[in-house]
Amino acid sequence: MSFGGARKIKFNVIRFLGFVVMPLISGALLGVLGAYYFYSGAINNIESERLTEVDIEYGHPITLDCFFTKIPPNTKFITNVDSIDTGMLASYDIAIDCGGHIVHSVLNVVDRTAPVGTPVPVNIYSAETIPEPSELVKDIFDMTAVTCTYDKGVPDIKEGGNFKVAVRLTDSCGNYSIIDVPFCVKNDTQAPTIIGTHDIDVMVGSESVSYRDGIIVTDDFCENPSLTIDNSAVDLNHVGNYPITFTATDDVGNSTSVTVKVHVISIDTAIMSDAETQAYVDEAYRMAQEIVDDIIYDYDTDVVKAMKIFYWVHRNISFILSTPQYDNWAVAAINTFTKRYSSCYGAWACCKAMLDVCGIDNICVVRTVTNNWDNYHYWCLVYLNGEWYHCDAQKYFNGAAPAGYFCFMMTDWEIDNAPTNHKFDEDAYPPRSTTSVQSYINVYQGSISSNFPYIDE
Known part of the structure; x- marks a missing residue:
């Protein structure tokens, strides 16, 4: 009886172990395995989403999304990224806590921006x-x-x-x-152009000569070409003809030279000093200013001022073919203003004096002497309305032109077709206008049309 009871108890323990304990152990093991599997999967996901090395442009902010394709939950920096200067090109080890899993990435601050x-x-x-x-x-x-x-x-x-x-x-x-x-x-291969050179008459014994007067140097590129004057052969103390050479040079060394003669002549009048010469110039300008003040208004344009000047000279200076020798333009102007008659040289000198006091650029043009025309003629190139024009106040005689006719603001073609010979060395002077304005000019009345085509300055 007792033997049978013992067998029953043993049977119950085994059943207990088989039906109670073992399932618990198995469940625990399965839970552990499941947790391990889940954790391993999470770690693998983190590692797969993490970038082991990251390049960012300098100046770019450091954020978590720089290091992951997808940011894991509960992720934060361990490294103090705020202390990293992304304005400096360098590499850094960055530690990151991904929900308890620590990972490291290399951060490179790089330059991919072109200068x-x-x-x-x-x-x-x-x-x-x-x-x-x-x-x-x-x-x-x-x-x-x-x-x-x-x-x-x-x-x-x-x-x-x-x-x-x-x-x-x-x-x-x-x-x-x-x-x-x-x-x-x-591509500057053209030498400068020297304008206004001519033979010079000077009195024997003169202390000096203003060789640069009336000389203009132009160049196709250089704004201020240099001008040198070689007057070493000139002897002002002895009568004779001496060479003088003008040489103009541009910025790149292109140069041109013109040689003329200085005629040192004997003058019966007393030799003038530099101070006396300047005194004549001052007096010529004083006399010119008196006339300008009487005929010109401040509001007149340069074209109108010039017209009034040439109109006054044409009407007030009588033409005499042969007049006494003049020492210089200022003496000629003074004599002409005083006597009110002269050759073309005196008329030109008066126009020059008045143009000068009005601040209007002008150049003396000299007729080319030929076998048919063996005497000189003088007139003005005047800078008006942005271009150079021929102006000549001379009176014409022997029926060569109607009474009151003179040349004003003419092109080369127009002056060439005007009365008397106006042939000149065209290369020796600045380029002249090719635009005719004669339809706006009335030389007989000394007037300029109100419709004159002024350029915008």
Whole structure:
């Protein structure tokens, strides 16, 4: 009886272990395995979404999304990223807590931005040395050192012209940009032009001569070509004919020379000193100013002022073919203003004096002497309305022109077709206007039409 009871108890323990304990153990093991599997999966997800090395542009903010394709839950920086200066190119180890899982990524602050700069326009002659590329760009900015090179090699500028030259800016990270620099290359092979040279009469014993008076030098490119005067052969103390050479040179060395004669002559009148010569000039301008004050208003245009000047000379100065020798233009002007008669030289001198006091540019034009015309004639080139025009106040005789006729603001063609011979050395003077304004001019009344086509200054 007791044996049978013992077997029953043993049976119950086994059943207990089999039906109660083992399932619990198995469940626990399965839970552990499930938790491990879940944790491993989460870790794998974190690792798969994490970027082990990250490049950001300098100046870019450091945020979690820089390091993950998808930010895991409960993720935060361990490294104090606020202390990192992203304006400095460097690499950093960044520690990140992903919900208890610590990961590390390398952060590289890099430069992927090309340098920037501003082109410096170049004005240069074709004969000059081309500037270094670094001189052609200003205000260059980049986080690293920048080198400047010609993108397509050193340009050939010998033909001249307007074009752009590509300059490459390259930083130490290899980023580059192309800056197009405007070039204006002047192919200057033309020598300057010397205007106004002529033989000079000077009294023996004169202390000096103003050789530069009336000389104008022009050039197709150079604004201020130099002018040198070689008067080393001139002897003012002895009567004779001496050469004097004017040489004009531009910025690139093109030069031209003109040689004329200085005629040192004997004059019966007393020799004038420099002070006496200046006194004559001052007196000529004083007399001219008196007339200008009487006939010209402040509001008159230069064209109107010039018309009034030539109209006054034409009407008030009688023409005499042969007049006494004049020492210089100022003496001629004084004599003509006083006597009210003269040759063309005195009439020109009066016009010059009045134009000068009005501040109107003018040049003396001298007729070319030929076998048929062996005497000189003088008239003015006057700068009016932005161009040079011929003006001649001389009276004509022997029926050569109607009474009251004179030449004012004429082109070369018009002066060539005017009465008497106005042939001149065209290359010795600045370019003249080719635009006729005769339909706006009435020389007989000394007036300018209110519709005169003034240019905008």
